[in-house]
Amino acid sequence: MQRINHFINGQPKAPESSAYFDSLDPATSRPHAHVPDGDERDVEAAVAAAERAFPSWSQTPAAERSRILLKIADLIDADLEPLARAESADAGKPLGLARSLDIPRAAANFRFFATAILHFASEAHATDDQAINYTLRDPRGVCGLIAPWNLPLYLLTWKIAPALACGNTAVAKPSELTPLTASMLGDIATRAGLPPGVLNIVHGLGHKVGAAIAAHPRVSTISFTGGTITGAKIAAAGAPLFKKVSLELGGKNPTIVFADADMAQAIPNTLRAAFANQGEICLCGSRIFVEKSAYPRFVEQFVAAAKALRIGDPLDPATDQGALISAQHREKVESYVELARKDGGKILTGGGRPTKVPERCRDGFFFEPTVITDLPSNCRVLREEIFGPVVTITPFADEAEAIALANSTDYGLAASLWTADLSRGHRLARRIHSGTIWVNCWMLRDLRVPFGGMKQSGVGREGGLEALRFFTEPKNVCVKY
Ligand code: NDP
Numbered sequence: 021m022q023r024i025n026h027f028i029n030g031q032p033k034a035p036e037s038s039a040y041f042d043s044l045d046p047a048t049s050r051p052h053a054h055v056p057d058g059d060e061r062d063v064e065a066a067v068a069a070a071e072r073a074f075p076s077w078s079q080t081p082a083a084e085r086s087r088i089l090l091k092i093a094d095l096i097d098a099d100l101e102p103l104a105r106a107e108s109a110d111a112g113k114p115l116g117l118a119r120s121l122d123i124p125r126a127a128a129n130f131r132f133f134a135t136a137i138l139h140f141a142s143e144a145h146a147t148d149d150q151a152i153n154y155t156l157r158d159p160r161g162v163c164g165l166i167a168p169w170n171l172p173l174y175l176l177t178w179k180i181a182p183a184l185a186c187g188n189t190a191v192a193k194p195s196e197l198t199p200l201t202a203s204m205l206g207d208i209a210t211r212a213g214l215p216p217g218v219l220n221i222v223h224g225l226g227h228k229v230g231a232a233i234a235a236h237p238r239v240s241t242i243s244f245t246g247g248t249i250t251g252a253k254i255a256a257a258g259a260p261l262f263k264k265v266s267l268e269l270g271g272k273n274p275t276i277v278f279a280d281a282d283m284a285q286a287i288p289n290t291l292r293a294a295f296a297n298q299g300e301i302c303l304c305g306s307r308i309f310v311e312k313s314a315y316p317r318f319v320e321q322f323v324a325a326a327k328a329l330r331i332g333d334p335l336d337p338a339t340d341q342g343a344l345i346s347a348q349h350r351e352k353v354e355s356y357v358e359l360a361r362k363d364g365g366k367i368l369t370g371g372g373r374p375t376k377v378p379e380r381c382r383d384g385f386f387f388e389p390t391v392i393t394d395l396p397s398n399c400r401v402l403r404e405e406i407f408g409p410v411v412t413i414t415p416f417a418d419e420a421e422a423i424a425l426a427n428s429t430d431y432g433l434a435a436s437l438w439t440a441d442l443s444r445g446h447r448l449a450r451r452i453h454s455g456t457i458w459v460n461c462w463m464l465r466d467l468r469v470p471f472g473g474m475k476q477s478g479v480g481r482e483g484g485l486e487a488l489r490f491f492t493e494p495k496n497v498c499v500k501y
Pocket of ligand 1: 165166168169170171175193194195196197224225226227229230231232234244245246248250251253254268269270301302303403407433436472473477
């Protein structure tokens, strides 16, 4: 079994505690790696290394920073297979998904921000006929970057790439549940020629390592993706220190299907939105609303498609659904299905652990794709994030009701609408409270667009210029002439 270490000042480093814990493969429930049980002493060492590296890295020409980040992207591409295997083993996700989505997107993140920084222009404002103002955008210093387990390398690099491109240095923390690809990234960064201390990776538990990063007085900037409750703790830790904080949090995303939608597109894409990565994507459409006249036909076809999804060994190319991240997470998902039963919901398919999985995966944390209807409005299953392969389907009468249902949670991350009437698509897009609205598509990503949530789905936006602005400090210079 492999042992990984922190990556501090360009070197693998054992934890100060000398303690390691086991990381489990969710598909087998067997330990497959020893992970450092980091604490605030390791965070302190990482922050010190990042501080030492900052003056030189922040003054390195953008073209040189870009060259190194492009090299990292190339090395991620070259290591696609081992990275995808590590991601699949750590997260329980189908290997095919890690190969086609997670790892290519990590490379794309580096490539995107390596080139974006070359085109990042600052503003100038002419004040009547007497002065010119121009804005400098300086890097902010040491950034704390904290990511969840569902898209481990994809989401961690979505923060690392813009932070470093802007000339900051970083202390990054992957989820304790999925540390492998982050530890491989440290080696890739070294091979790409990234100077020691520019990127530091500290492993360990969220309440120790994550909390120490969030509260560290010399970490000026925190970019966090994870659950809403953790986000509130990070906001509270940062507020008295006046940190700049970006929070990408949970979602309970609506998918709205009108009767005029092209069902040949709407059904497979709604299914993908519901169950991709076992429903463990913050953007998953877990609340499906269907116009009444199309409801019986939609439910019948959707349920048939959900039943046809193959649950199995993530290493099997035929597998659509891998394992959930942990035994505790599966229990949480099960508790919501139980709640739905108590509330009178009808489980049309799924609702339990699969009985037939390959021998290797006998003890894995699998759960069936589950479709629930007939729930009372405003019940917890319709309002709270489950973050698993569980969707509800609810009929609606008209546009007004669809909008009211879509907006009836405390979240506001993403929504998708399916209709042949594009005027209606634009109309609803204005009225739904979400950071992203997809019309006749789902998870079609352009890395230039602002990405993030409103209400309890977060504060701030990532992506494109938003990320470059977040990771820089604007300073106005006013010159009178
Ligand atoms: P958590 O909030 O539990 O954890 C996220 C990260 O924060 C992990 O690295 C975790 O470490 C760390 N952490 C935990 N406690 C603290 C703390 N007190 N201080 C600082 N860091 C801490 O989320 P999950 O990992 O369970 O991820 C699932 C959640 O992420 C879902 O709610 C999902 O919707 C959301 N998410 C949001 C996205 C978005 O873009 N809006 C995208 C993807 C997911 P450790 O795991 O080691 O405990």
